[in-house]
Amino acid sequence: MSTYQSLNGHGEPRATMLYEQSNVLNVSKQGRIASIVGGALLTNSAINNVTKHPIRSLLRLVAGGYLLYRGISGNCPITAYAGRRMGEKHSRTIKVRTKFTVDKPRDEVYHFWRRLENLPHFMRHLASITEHDDFHSHWVVKGPGGVGTLEWDAEIIKDEAGAFIGWRSAPGSNIATAGKVMFEDAPGGGTEISVVIAYRPPAGYVGTGLAWLLNSAFYKMVEKDVMRFKHYVETGEITA
Structure with missing residues (x-):
């Protein structure tokens, strides 16, 4: 799991985004x-011929390094990207956490x-939310640049x-x-808000037009949307 933390204009932490990805083994023992054997041979060949064929050696070194990683880790990124992963139900999750004070x-x-x-x-990544009653609603989310949409019912x-x-x-x-928002009285007045929002693509999302859910642009868009709340609720104006 890797962590991305953005900074506000004063260099202070603004929101933390966690990218959770399962370390699924998708390479067989024989593979x-x-x-490992192929990677070692390519790496050795690259080192021995670097002075004679520098460009060819560089390509062999890259290919050898990839094969060594594939063999040692048991994970093939190319296979995962193509959607042929074992246990594809373990898809990544975007999780945004942030805390701020509203006046x-x-x-x-x-x-x-x-x-x-x-x-x-x-929240610009939300195309619409239609409330059916006090506890049930219908959500429509759009991808970065308006490319791609996804909708579901929420409770x-x-x-x-x-x-x-x-x-x-x-x-x-x-x-x-899923999401949660907590509201507390801030020590200096106003309201301290803690927000957590998480999205996990459905199993088998690769090849279904939902790859934008794992795009870094979507992560950043959700993060910015959450941080727009402070300005909007205080002024009624939407920031760029």
Whole structure:
């Protein structure tokens, strides 16, 4: 698992994004042995001929290094990218965590977020949210640049007035997603908000047009959307 942490204009941590990826073994034992042998031969050849054929040796060194990694780790990135992974249900998850203070009373901030249809006003990756009742809604998400869409039904699973909202995709949805927002009185006034939002693509997403869910541009878009909340709820204006 790797961690990405962005900074605000003052060099302070702004939001943390966690990319979770399973270390699935997708190379057979025989394939690993063959990769190690082939990688060693290519690497040795590259070293021995580097002065005579520098470009060819460089290519052999890259190929040899890849085969050695494939054999030692048991994971083939090319195979994974092509969607031929063993246990493909272990797809990556985008998880955004952030905490910030809003210069508004806690109850006002809570009620604004509790009306889910307000979220697309400042979250650009959300095309729309339609509330069916107090606990069930329909979400539509769009990819970076408006390329690709995905929709599902969601349900609020925990609701504490003025303190906590938790939601998740409804059973049977074609994407696993969940989120929670916690509201607390800030020591200096206003409301301290803690947000966690997670998206996991469905199993078998490769080749179905949903690869944008794992694109770094989508990660950054979700992060920026969360951080727009502070400005929007305080001023009613949407930042660029």
